[in-house]
Structures are given as structure tokens and as C-alpha cells.
Amino acid sequence: MGSDGKEIATQILPYIRVYKDGSVERLADSTIVPPLASDPETGVSSKDITVSQNPPISARIYLPKHLLDQHPKVPILVYFHGGGFCFESAFSFVETKFMNRLVCLANVVVISIEYRLAPEYSLPIAYEDCWAALQWVVSHANCDCDSDKESWISTYVDLDRVYVGGDSAGANLAHNILLRAGSEGLNNGVKIKGAFLTHPYFWGSKPVGSEMKDVEEREKSAMYTMWHFVYPEALGGVDNPMMNPVAPGAPSLAGLGCSRLLVSVAGKDLLRDRVIMYYNAVKESGWKGELELVDVEGEDHAFHILVYESENAEKLIKRLASFLV
Secondary structure (H helix, E strand, C coil), X not given: CCCCCCCEEEEECCCEEEECCCCEEEXXXXXXXXXXXXXXXXXXXXXXXXXXXXXXXXXXXXXXXXXXXXXXXXXXXEEECCCCCCCCCCCEHXXXXXXXXXXXXXXXXXXXXXXXXXXXXXXXXXXXXXXXXXXXXXXXXXXXXXXXXCHHHHHXXXXXXXXXXXXXXXXXXXXXXXXXXXXXXCHHHCCEEEEEEECCCCCCCCCCCCCCCCHHHHHHCHHHHHHHHHCCCCCCHHHCCCCCXXXXXXXXXXXXXEEEEEEEEECCCCCHHHHHHHHHHHHHCCCCCEEEEEEECCCCCCHHHHCCCCHHHXXXXXXXXXXXX
């Protein structure tokens, strides 16, 4: 039973609980906050927009303070938030705090996508939402000032400098978007200049590095149970290429559709060794782009968002900002 007396169907603690009546309790969500015309700390402006009515996709878009007074257009980052594909939001306090700081330091426009979450919308819906949102952004390259176009993108963005990025599950989304962009291409022939994957949520059936070795322990881990919860129909389970990009039969990483890639890991993160394996696999794949690894010792998963006042968080955000040129 839950605290309100309802019968629990399934739960992954401390993240999410689903009741037998179909209701969902997201235990790890950060508070939802409104956009601001001017963030008091950074001066960044933000607003919430509709990307698509069908499917229903929304986003929060951010504009640097001094961009209103300058004429040269700037890059855009299309960002996918983390949260195991089933919690958190582009509109949450921690995501908005992170976005404001990143936009201020990088002097770029950022659009953070509010994709649909499991279990109400099981994967691959989030992948489809993020792809549709990216395609909508780059459709502004042929902007006839249609009513469905966003003026902040049309006015301020240089679509020759499109970036994608994400943290945790959002970095997993970004990786899969890059592969799709490499194979299918984007609207109007737009190319993705670069991407950053921060502590990407990858997993697999076979242990890597310091991961737990016991099969039963692995199958009880949040990494394993979360994937089966959000994508119950995934062929191959945790060895589906969307979760395990180095699994047998996975698409070649040489096909990543960007020219620059920044991968970040944290020293205390259980996913660290697997992400380093991914970095090495990209390096050895024949991919022709510029590749970099950032390894922050002494920190845990998504620390730059969850422990945002720390010195290391500030350093990592500055490094991500400097990548967006």
C-alpha cells in the first residue's frame, strides 16, 4: 500500500510508483517552475512554447540577456532532460536553473524539449517526440514566418550551428537522435554541428569495469528495472541497441550524425566505465568527427544539475558552454 492507502502495482524506488488504479506518483521530480522574462541571477529570458499539437510536444526556450542588442546570429542547443524516461521535466526547477546558467555562459539559444514520459507513454515515444522536435527546429531554415514557427529561432539562431545534448536518459536520447540524423538526415539539409552527452544512461546484460557482476544483483538494479519499465517491448531487453550502443548488431557508431562530440563522465557514477567504453567505441569506429572525453573525479551522476552550486558543477557547465561555438 502507498501512503494514501492505494494498492501499489509496481515501483522503482526512489524514483517512481505506479498504483493499480493506473495513477502514477513521481517521487524524484523537482518542483515545476514558470518561465521568466528575465531570470534575476543571469538575466536570461525564457518562455514555454508548443512544438507540436499532434503529437503533443512542448518546450521551454531560453534567450541570453544581451542577445536582444546584437545582430550576429548564435548557435542553438536542442536539449533533452534526464530522468530515466519516466520522471523530471523541462519545466522543473533544477533543469531551469541549469539551462539559465548554461545559456548565460554560452550565449546561445537553448530549447529544452518536454517529451512524453513512461509509463503513460512507453518508449519509443520519447525518441519519436525528440526527433520530431529537432526536425521542427531545423525546419526554421526554410522559414516563411508561418504561424507554427518560433520567432526567437527565426530571429536569433544560426541554423548552421545546431547542437543537441542531454544528461542521463536525455543523453541516451541524444545519442539515438544522432544515429537517426546520420542515417535519415534532417529537414532542409541542416547538419548537426556538435553534441554533448553528459553521463549517458547506457546499460547491458554483461558487466563492464566496476559494475556489479552478480546476475541477480544486476537484474535488480535500477538501471535494469528502469529500462524494462519504460520500454517493456524492447527487443533484446537491456541489450537493445537503444540502451546498449555496443551490443552485437547495433548500428555502427561511425554513423553518428554530427561533426563534434563531447562525452562526460563522473568518477562516482556507476555508469562511468560503460560510458568510457562507449567513448572508446566511437573513437575506434571510424567516425570522422572531433571527439573529447571529460572525466570529473569525486562526483556522482548528474551532479552538475543536482548539486548545481558546487565548484565542480560550475566548472562542468562552463566546459559545456565553451563547446557551443
